[in-house]
Amino acid sequence: MDNFEFRQELITKFVDTRDEKAQAYYKFLRQVLISSTTLLGILVSFYHKSNIEDENQLIFSICVSSCAIGILSLSFLLFSEVRLLKSIQNQILEELTRLVDI
Secondary structure: OOHHHHHHHHHHHHHHHHHHHHHHHHHHEEEEEEHHHHHHHHHHHHHHHHHOOHHHHHHHHHHHHHHHHHHHHHHHHHHHHHHHHHHHHHHHHHHHHHHHHO
Protein backbone atom coordinates (compact mmCIF):
# COMPACT_ATOMS: atom_id res chain seq x y z
CA MET A 1 0.00 0.00 0.00
CA ASP A 2 1.60 3.23 -1.09
CA ASN A 3 1.23 6.65 0.51
CA PHE A 4 -1.59 7.78 -1.82
CA GLU A 5 -3.77 4.74 -1.08
CA PHE A 6 -3.15 5.14 2.63
CA ARG A 7 -4.24 8.78 2.54
CA GLN A 8 -7.28 7.93 0.45
CA GLU A 9 -8.26 5.22 2.96
CA LEU A 10 -7.86 7.66 5.87
CA ILE A 11 -10.01 10.27 4.12
CA THR A 12 -12.67 7.64 3.43
CA LYS A 13 -12.68 6.56 7.07
CA PHE A 14 -12.89 10.18 8.19
CA VAL A 15 -15.87 10.90 5.94
CA ASP A 16 -17.66 7.72 6.99
CA THR A 17 -17.11 8.49 10.68
CA ARG A 18 -18.32 12.06 10.21
CA ASP A 19 -21.47 10.85 8.46
CA GLU A 20 -22.18 8.29 11.19
CA LYS A 21 -21.71 10.97 13.86
CA ALA A 22 -24.10 13.33 12.06
CA GLN A 23 -26.73 10.60 11.73
CA ALA A 24 -26.44 9.72 15.42
CA TYR A 25 -26.75 13.41 16.35
CA TYR A 26 -29.91 13.83 14.26
CA LYS A 27 -31.43 10.66 15.71
CA PHE A 28 -30.71 11.93 19.22
CA LEU A 29 -32.25 15.35 18.54
CA ARG A 30 -35.28 13.78 16.90
CA GLN A 31 -35.81 11.52 19.92
CA VAL A 32 -35.49 14.45 22.32
CA LEU A 33 -37.96 16.44 20.24
CA ILE A 34 -40.47 13.59 20.17
CA SER A 35 -40.09 12.96 23.90
CA SER A 36 -40.49 16.59 24.88
CA THR A 37 -43.51 17.02 22.61
CA THR A 38 -45.10 13.95 24.19
CA LEU A 39 -44.37 15.32 27.65
CA LEU A 40 -45.95 18.64 26.72
CA GLY A 41 -49.04 16.85 25.45
CA ILE A 42 -49.33 14.84 28.65
CA LEU A 43 -48.90 17.92 30.83
CA VAL A 44 -51.55 19.85 28.94
CA SER A 45 -53.98 16.93 28.97
CA PHE A 46 -53.80 16.63 32.79
CA TYR A 47 -54.48 20.33 33.34
CA HIS A 48 -57.65 21.11 35.31
CA LYS A 49 -57.93 24.74 36.31
CA SER A 50 -60.67 24.25 38.86
CA ASN A 51 -58.70 22.19 41.38
CA ILE A 52 -55.26 23.87 41.22
CA GLU A 53 -54.14 26.61 43.60
CA ASP A 54 -52.70 29.83 42.20
CA GLU A 55 -49.07 29.01 43.11
CA ASN A 56 -49.30 25.54 41.59
CA GLN A 57 -51.00 26.94 38.51
CA LEU A 58 -48.12 29.40 38.06
CA ILE A 59 -45.52 26.64 38.42
CA PHE A 60 -47.46 24.45 35.99
CA SER A 61 -47.64 27.30 33.47
CA ILE A 62 -43.90 27.92 33.79
CA CYS A 63 -43.16 24.21 33.25
CA VAL A 64 -45.38 24.01 30.18
CA SER A 65 -43.91 27.23 28.77
CA SER A 66 -40.36 25.99 29.35
CA CYS A 67 -41.14 22.72 27.62
CA ALA A 68 -42.69 24.57 24.67
CA ILE A 69 -39.68 26.90 24.38
CA GLY A 70 -37.37 23.88 24.45
CA ILE A 71 -39.33 22.19 21.68
CA LEU A 72 -39.27 25.36 19.60
CA SER A 73 -35.52 25.81 20.12
CA LEU A 74 -34.82 22.21 19.14
CA SER A 75 -36.95 22.61 16.03
CA PHE A 76 -35.02 25.74 15.05
CA LEU A 77 -31.74 23.90 15.60
CA LEU A 78 -32.73 21.01 13.36
CA PHE A 79 -34.06 23.36 10.69
CA SER A 80 -30.89 25.48 10.73
CA GLU A 81 -28.73 22.36 10.45
CA VAL A 82 -30.65 21.25 7.38
CA ARG A 83 -30.38 24.71 5.83
CA LEU A 84 -26.65 24.81 6.51
CA LEU A 85 -26.10 21.41 4.91
CA LYS A 86 -28.13 22.46 1.89
CA SER A 87 -26.03 25.62 1.56
CA ILE A 88 -22.81 23.61 1.73
CA GLN A 89 -24.18 21.17 -0.84
CA ASN A 90 -25.00 24.04 -3.20
CA GLN A 91 -21.49 25.47 -2.78
CA ILE A 92 -19.93 22.11 -3.58
CA LEU A 93 -22.18 21.73 -6.61
CA GLU A 94 -21.16 25.17 -7.87
CA GLU A 95 -17.49 24.30 -7.39
CA LEU A 96 -17.90 21.02 -9.26
CA THR A 97 -19.73 22.79 -12.07
CA ARG A 98 -16.94 25.33 -12.26
CA LEU A 99 -14.31 22.56 -12.41
CA VAL A 100 -16.18 20.69 -15.13
CA ASP A 101 -16.48 23.84 -17.23
CA ILE A 102 -12.73 24.47 -17.11
